[in-house]
Amino acid sequence: MRQSGAPIEAVKTLGPDGPAPVLLLCEHASNAFPDAFGTLGLDAATRTSHAAWDPGALALAARLSSAWSVPLVHGTVSRLVYDCNRPPDAPDAIPVKSELHEIPGNRDLTEAARAARVAAVYTPFVAAVDAAVARAAPQAIVTIHSFTPVYFGKPRSVEIGILYDRDTQLADALLSEDWGGREVRGNEPYGPQDGVTHSLKLHGVARGLPNAMIEVRNDLLDDPVSREAVFRLISRNLAHALDRFGIGLEGAL
Numbered sequence: 001m002r003q004s005g006a007p008i009e010a011v012k013t014l015g016p017d018g019p020a021p022v023l024l025l026c027e028h029a030s031n032a033f034p035d036a037f038g039t040l041g042l043d044a045a046t047r048t049s050h051a052a053w054d055p056g057a058l059a060l061a062a063r064l065s066s067a068w069s070v071p072l073v074h075g076t077v078s079r080l081v082y083d084c085n086r087p088p089d090a091p092d093a094i095p096v097k098s099e100l101h102e103i104p105g106n107r108d109l110t111e112a113a114r115a116a117r118v119a120a121v122y123t124p125f126v127a128a129v130d131a132a133v134a135r136a137a138p139q140a141i142v143t144i145h146s147f148t149p150v151y152f153g154k155p156r157s158v159e160i161g162i163l164y165d166r167d168t169q170l171a172d173a174l175l176s177e178d179w180g181g182r183e184v185r186g187n188e189p190y191g192p193q194d195g196v197t198h199s200l201k202l203h204g205v206a207r208g209l210p211n212a213m214i215e216v217r218n219d220l221l222d223d224p225v226s227r228e229a230v231f232r233l234i235s236r237n238l239a240h241a242l243d244r245f246g247i248g249l250e251g252a253l
Contacts, residue, residue, distance in 0.1 A: 008034040008077065010121045011084075011128040014062060015071035016136075021247045022070045023138040025129065025199055027084040028145060029058035029074035036120065037081050040105030051098040052078045054146040056221025061144040063231045067251040071132050075125055080106070082121035085143075085199050088114075092195065093122070099152060129203050139247045140170060141204035141211040142238065146218040147189050160184045160230075161215035165197035170210040173241035180233060189215065210245055214238075 015024075031053035033039050039047060046052065058074055065072035075084050080103055086093035094117055096106045109117075149156055159182045164171035175186050190196045197213070204211025214234060221227045239252030 008036055008120055010075065010077050010124045011073060012076055013071060013073050013128055013132055015065045016069055017071075018135065020070040020136040020138055021249060022068065022140045022142055022242070023129075023132055023136055023203075024061050024065050024070060024072040025141065025143040025203065026054075026057050026061040026072060026074035026145075027125070027143065027199060028054035028079045029061070030076045031078045032076055033078055033081060034120075037117070038105060040080055040103055042080070042101075042103065042105070046101050047078070049101070050146075050148040050218060051101045052080050055218045056216070056227060057144050057146040057218075060146075060216065060221055060227060060231060060234075063227070064144070064235065067231075067235060068249050069251060070138075070249075071136050073125070073128050073132050075121075077121050082117045084122055084125040085196060087198055087202075088118045088122060090195055090198070093118075099148075126202070129199075133203070133207070139209065139245065140242060141200070141207075141209050142170075143199050143211075143213040145213060145215045146221055147215050149217050149219045151189065156189055156217065158183050158185050158188045159217050159220060160234075161188045161190070161213075162186050163191060163196060163200070163213035163215060164211075165192050165200050165205060167200075167205045167211060170212040170241060170245070173244050174212055174214075174237060177237035177240055179237065182233070210242075210247075 061072050083093050094106050096103055162171045162174045200211045220230050235252050239249045
């Protein structure tokens with residue numbers, strides 16, 4: 001494993017530069033392991049597994065961004081290097097274990113090594129979101145994630161999760177929409193007790209913007225046809241939900 005202060009590209013912003021009704025975030029978009037940090041002692045199978053990223057989330061988020069002509073800020077580094085949906089003081093921001101996967105390169109890090117991860121990955125991500133908010137002046141923040149169908153050996157029946165923290169307005173509106181028989185639940189398969197609402201609180205709640213995290217089971221995103229069906233469902237329902245706040249989405253179905 002290597003660690004250095006070499007600069008890396010930890011975040012990208014897609015979409016228009018001007019005002020937009022919504023800002024999309026996708027923190028776990030990539031399973032890239034920059035040379036500066038090496039492979040963390042992980043084999044190829046682990047580096048491509050759901051432990052390292054949210055498979056299908058970026059493709060879905062980019063489809064929404066393109067259809068709605070709204071900006072998308074997404075990470076370009078594996079969450080095993082640093083999880084941008086966690087604050088620097090959270091132990092699992094740099095996890096030593098993810099589900100069944102041990103992360104050797106994250107064990108016994110010095111404070112300086114942890115600070116280097118924060119500076120290389122988290123700080124640029126937050127700065128990019130702040131810059132996107134300044135340009136777009138969005139009226140809502142929506143984050144896009146995916147989750148594994150089997151967790152600790154147990155199948156998950158939930159297909160789409162609508163996650164929220166103390167501001168429930170947008171999540172409540174989404175949960176009241178017609179999801180066409182899909183198994184959709186609030187704060188499942190994760191919730192605030194799991195520490196997953198950091199981005200919502202930092203970028204949405206703190207600004208007084210309606211916000212929600214949409215989690216999609218990743219087997220629904222693993223082929224273009226299924227992913228398009230999920231996109232159409234989310235596009236329609238999010239447009240309906242946002243309309244209740246007077247927020248219009250061009251290109252929504």
